[in-house]
Amino acid sequence: MNFQLTIVKAGGKIIEEPDLLNAVLKDFSRIAGYKILVHGGGRMATELAGKLGVESKMADGRRITDRETLKIVTMVYAGWVNKNIVARLQAESVDAVGLTGADMNLITSMKRPVKDIDYGFVGDVKSVNSKVLSDMLSSGFVPVLAPLTHDGNGNLLNTNADSIAAETAAALAYDFNVRLIFCSDKNGVLMDENDEKSVIPTLDGELYQQYRAKGIIKDGMIPKLDGAFRAGAAGVREIVITSAAGLSAGGGTYIR
Amino acid sequence: MNFQLTIVKAGGKIIEEPDLLNAVLKDFSRIAGYKILVHGGGRMATELAGKLGVESKMADGRRITDRETLKIVTMVYAGWVNKNIVARLQAESVDAVGLTGADMNLITSMKRPVKDIDYGFVGDVKSVNSKVLSDMLSSGFVPVLAPLTHDGNGNLLNTNADSIAAETAAALAYDFNVRLIFCSDKNGVLMDENDEKSVIPTLDGELYQQYRAKGIIKDGMIPKLDGAFRAGAAGVREIVITSAAGLSAGGGTYIR
Numbered sequence: 001m002n003f004q005l006t007i008v009k010a011g012g013k014i015i016e017e018p019d020l021l022n023a024v025l026k027d028f029s030r031i032a033g034y035k036i037l038v039h040g041g042g043r044m045a046t047e048l049a050g051k052l053g054v055e056s057k058m059a060d061g062r063r064i065t066d067r068e069t070l071k072i073v074t075m076v077y078a079g080w081v082n083k084n085i086v087a088r089l090q091a092e093s094v095d096a097v098g099l100t101g102a103d104m105n106l107i108t109s110m111k112r113p114v115k116d117i118d119y120g121f122v123g124d125v126k127s128v129n130s131k132v133l134s135d136m137l138s139s140g141f142v143p144v145l146a147p148l149t150h151d152g153n154g155n156l157l158n159t160n161a162d163s164i165a166a167e168t169a170a171a172l173a174y175d176f177n178v179r180l181i182f183c184s185d186k187n188g189v190l191m192d193e194n195d196e197k198s199v200i201p202t203l204d205g206e207l208y209q210q211y212r213a214k215g216i217i218k219d220g221m222i223p224k225l226d227g228a229f230r231a232g233a234a235g236v237r238e239i240v241i242t243s244a245a246g247l248s249a250g251g252g253t254y255i256r
Numbered sequence: 257m258n259f260q261l262t263i264v265k266a267g268g269k270i271i272e273e274p275d276l277l278n279a280v281l282k283d284f285s286r287i288a289g290y291k292i293l294v295h296g297g298g299r300m301a302t303e304l305a306g307k308l309g310v311e312s313k314m315a316d317g318r319r320i321t322d323r324e325t326l327k328i329v330t331m332v333y334a335g336w337v338n339k340n341i342v343a344r345l346q347a348e349s350v351d352a353v354g355l356t357g358a359d360m361n362l363i364t365s366m367k368r369p370v371k372d373i374d375y376g377f378v379g380d381v382k383s384v385n386s387k388v389l390s391d392m393l394s395s396g397f398v399p400v401l402a403p404l405t406h407d408g409n410g411n412l413l414n415t416n417a418d419s420i421a422a423e424t425a426a427a428l429a430y431d432f433n434v435r436l437i438f439c440s441d442k443n444g445v446l447m448d449e450n451d452e453k454s455v456i457p458t459l460d461g462e463l464y465q466q467y468r469a470k471g472i473i474k475d476g477m478i479p480k481l482d483g484a485f486r487a488g489a490a491g492v493r494e495i496v497i498t499s500a501a502g503l504s505a506g507g508g509t510y511i512r
Contacts, residue, residue, distance in 0.1 A: 075331035079335020082334070083330050083358055083412055086358045086359055086406075087358040087412050091410035096359070098334075102342045103352070
């Protein structure tokens with residue numbers, strides 16, 4: 001029987017609000033078995049970009065990353081956000097190690113080809129080094145992954161944190177019983193984005209395509225759900241989209 | 257017989273000038289045996305602080321670190337500088353992993369007590385986790401250490417990169433034949449700071465104290481040499497202070 005591995009992706013306000021982040025990290029520290037935390041940090045990068053006079057542009061929920069923006073997201077995601085999380089988890093007796101995809105050659109990616117939009121230094125995940133992650137987990141470490149990868153030619157690439165969580169879950173599904181939990185500002189996938197009570201309890205591929213066609217599901221939820229369904233197809237046993245509170249209390253949208 | 261371990265500390269212009277950094281990383285990648293890179297990044301933090309309107313204050317070659325400055329140095333050192341070095345080393349087939357002292361609980365420190373000067377969020381190294389570093393080296397990884405540590409209570413602390421290099425060398429001297437190389441802007445410890453040809457070829461503890469009393473050795477060279485002598489006392493076999501070029505060409509000041 002395979003061991004249990006929980007992968008939590010934390011994004012949105014969780015990263016921005018210290019009290020909320022602390023609460024999530026305490027809940028995370030109480031999860032039994034092997035675990036990995038993947039974090040975003042979007043609006044903090046937007047804030048720093050603003051202070052430095054660098055314009056933030058988004059397309060389909062992904063940040064367009066020019067050279068200056070790459071520097072900003074690397075500083076914010078891999079620097080401030082990642083290392084603070086690591087230091088706080090260490091204080092909760094979790095032996096955390098903060099990593100990007102470049103570290104230990106964990107996650108390689110390909111710069112997204114230019115079609116309608118040039119996303120700049122944005123990478124789509126090509127491979128996840130499941131061997132190295134397994135070894136780290138077995139040695140008692142808890143990887144904390146920042147949303148950056150590398151192309152193997154010396155370049156860092158900005159990579160969607162939801163995609164990193166999903167691809168990592170998929171890559172480890174062969175060796176572990178993987179549970180993948182996306183924690184963000186919403187209670188789950190909502191029928192009405194302004195009504196937190198309109199959580200869709202379960203979502204399968206067919207329903208997803210219908211809701212997407214109708215515009216009920218849009219923006220940043222699209223890469224998140226695309227990744228979730230890929231992870232499900234790869235053998236990830238449980239996938240849920242929930243809020244910060246949902247990490248301990250349960251609830252949210254279950255992906256079938 | 258113990259294995260050879262080379263610890264290189266790279267600071268000053270090496271970190272700031274991409275071409276010089278690339279040259280040093282190429283030389284570093286060619287070093288045989290186990291190796292660790294420790295980097296600084298001082299003036300890049302000063303530059304970002306300036307853009308954000310945060311004043312940079314130094315005392316005895318160490319940065320006074322208020323809360324805003326801690327955020328800046330964490331972003332610059334652990335984010336931009338560290339992860340770029342890692343990505344470039346990966347492109348040179350060096351399986352680098354960028355870490356702070358908080359990661360894997362590698363280096364704990366104590367916030368420096370307030371005496372004449374309140375250094376703020378600055379930590380003096382308390383312990384180096386030589387077991388974890390040894391295991392990483394044995395597994396084929398090359399640690400790249402950013403000059404940040406943690407206090408174990410959830411706080412990151414800004415820590416002098418020379419001290420991290422020296423304390424890491426000292427901690428690993430029992431398990432490895434350690435060679436410690438400080439690479440910076442000067443050709444070595446100079447008799448006349450304006451004459452790059454005035455390199456002091458060897459320095460022992462007595463001579464150091466004499467030159468320090470006379471003001472020939474001052475500022476940032478003091479923590480560097482204090483650390484170097486502590487490392488020597490702890491059994492580090494070779495300690496040299498040299499330039500970027502010295503990493504491949506040799507030369508510089510040897511510590512006895």
